[in-house]
Amino acid sequence: MNIDFAKLQYQYQLYKIEIDEAIHAVLDKSNYIMGEETTQLESSLQEFTGAKHAITCSSGTDALLLAMMALDIQPGDEIITTPFTFIATAETIAFLKAKPVFVDIDVRTYNIDPSKIEEKITDKTKAIIPVSLYGQPADMDTIQAIADRHNLKVIIDGAQSFGSTYKGKTDSNLGDVSTTSFFPAKPLGCFGDGGAVFTNDDALAAKMKSLRVHGQSKRYHHQYIGMGGRMDTIQAAVLNVKLKHYEKDLALRQEVAEKYSKALEGKGIVLPFIEKDVTSAWAQYSVRVQNRDAVQSKLKGEGIPTAVHYPMPLHLQECFKYLGYQKEDFPVAEQVSNEIMSLPMNPYLTDEEIGYISSSL
Numbered sequence: 492m493n494i495d496f497a498k499l500q501y502q503y504q505l506y507k508i509e510i511d512e513a514i515h516a517v518l519d520k521s522n523y524i525m526g527e528e529t530t531q532l533e534s535s536l537q538e539f540t541g542a543k544h545a546i547t548c549s550s551g552t553d554a555l556l557l558a559m560m561a562l563d564i565q566p567g568d569e570i571i572t573t574p575f576t577f578i579a580t581a582e583t584i585a586f587l588k589a590k591p592v593f594v595d596i597d598v599r600t601y602n603i604d605p606s607k608i609e610e611k612i613t614d615k616t617k618a619i620i621p622v623s624l625y626g627q628p629a630d631m632d633t634i635q636a637i638a639d640r641h642n643l644k645v646i647i648d649g650a651q652s653f654g655s656t657y658k659g660k661t662d663s664n665l666g667d668v669s670t671t672s673f674f675p676a677k678p679l680g681c682f683g684d685g686g687a688v689f690t691n692d693d694a695l696a697a698k699m700k701s702l703r704v705h706g707q708s709k710r711y712h713h714q715y716i717g718m719g720g721r722m723d724t725i726q727a728a729v730l731n732v733k734l735k736h737y738e739k740d741l742a743l744r745q746e747v748a749e750k751y752s753k754a755l756e757g758k759g760i761v762l763p764f765i766e767k768d769v770t771s772a773w774a775q776y777s778v779r780v781q782n783r784d785a786v787q788s789k790l791k792g793e794g795i796p797t798a799v800h801y802p803m804p805l806h807l808q809e810c811f812k813y814l815g816y817q818k819e820d821f822p823v824a825e826q827v828s829n830e831i832m833s834l835p836m837n838p839y840l841t842d843e844e845i846g847y848i849s850s851s852l
């Protein structure tokens with residue numbers, strides 16, 4: 492058997508007629524930037540997430556920048572986040588000349604451990620950025636309470652978690668600003684780069700809309716230093732189609748995850764742990780194994796692709812050497828990064844494929 496990790500081609504074939512039609516409608520109108528499809532997508536995203544404002548943008552990375560710029564993050568400000576995430580979470584903090592301050596993760600969920608946040612707060616701390624890793628929101632009530640106590644902002648990096656919920660609310664509808672990515676391999680992916688920011692705050696929404704278009708107030712009049720951060724109309728058109736099917740895709744991902752967990756029980760593998768009152772968007776189904784290299788190469792030999800999200804925690808990355816962190820500063824993140832391995836995950840994995848993967852494991 493040869494297993495496809497994300498089945499992006501399969502999904503395109505599934506929705507091909509609708510998607511081709513949507514793309515060609517954009518080509519016919521040639522409204523390539525911020526066309527009506529973009530406005531349409533933004534109102535559908537608001538409806539789907541329950542957030543008052545959904546603002547599309549050029550990527551999940553730019554979404555983080557928009558959020559921090561709107562919250563007026565300044566050079567020297569400290570922002571608390573997790574070292575066990577994709578580089579963009581901390582890279583954007585550093586890009587604005589603010590300082591990423593890392594906090595170790597919870598050993599079960601792999602999300603930031605709220606019990607270790609308060610000891611890292613100083614008078615320079617301005618915000619906390621929890622990441623909803625693999626699709627699961629962090630412990631948001633505890634994090635929000637800490638933020639409230641210390642007058643900090645909360646930005647959720649929801650790049651992997653679009654559609655996930657925390658106590659009944661989507662994680663786009665929590666914190667001061669929540670971000671997401673529509674990179675093709677994310678749970679809701681477009682056909683290139685794309686992202687969005689969400690907020691319930693009217694002033695922040697207006698500022699992010701302006702920042703997205705070079706900080707303009709009206710054409711060629713610029714109130715802020717902003718960026719070129721718009722989403723292409725073609726990407727919005729693709730997402731308008733895929734969003735209609737997304738509830739179903741999410742349910743299928745949940746089913747696949749449950750089938751995996753059942754099939755892999757008792758094999759001495761550490762399985763994903765989802766908190767009560769939380770649903771995951773299952774961006775990844777990631778397990779922990781002791782002898783990862785050997786396991787990955789055996790699976791590869793049997794036509795099963797795997798991936799490692801992520802092999803090196805951010806405090807050990809060369810680009811963050813200047814922050815002065817050392818090995819063993821965040822033992823949980825380090826251990827998990829040595830053992831974690833993502834199995835093929837998409838809404839269309841068949842029972843036969845899940846059976847094949849689990850018996851091979």
Ligand SMILES: *Cc1c(COP(=O)(O)O)cnc(C)c1O
Nearest residue numbers: 550551552577579580650672674
């Ligand atoms: C993918 C990802 C991003 C960046 O999103 P892009 O759309 O690729 O720029 C940021 N944070 C996390 C946690 C991600 O997984």
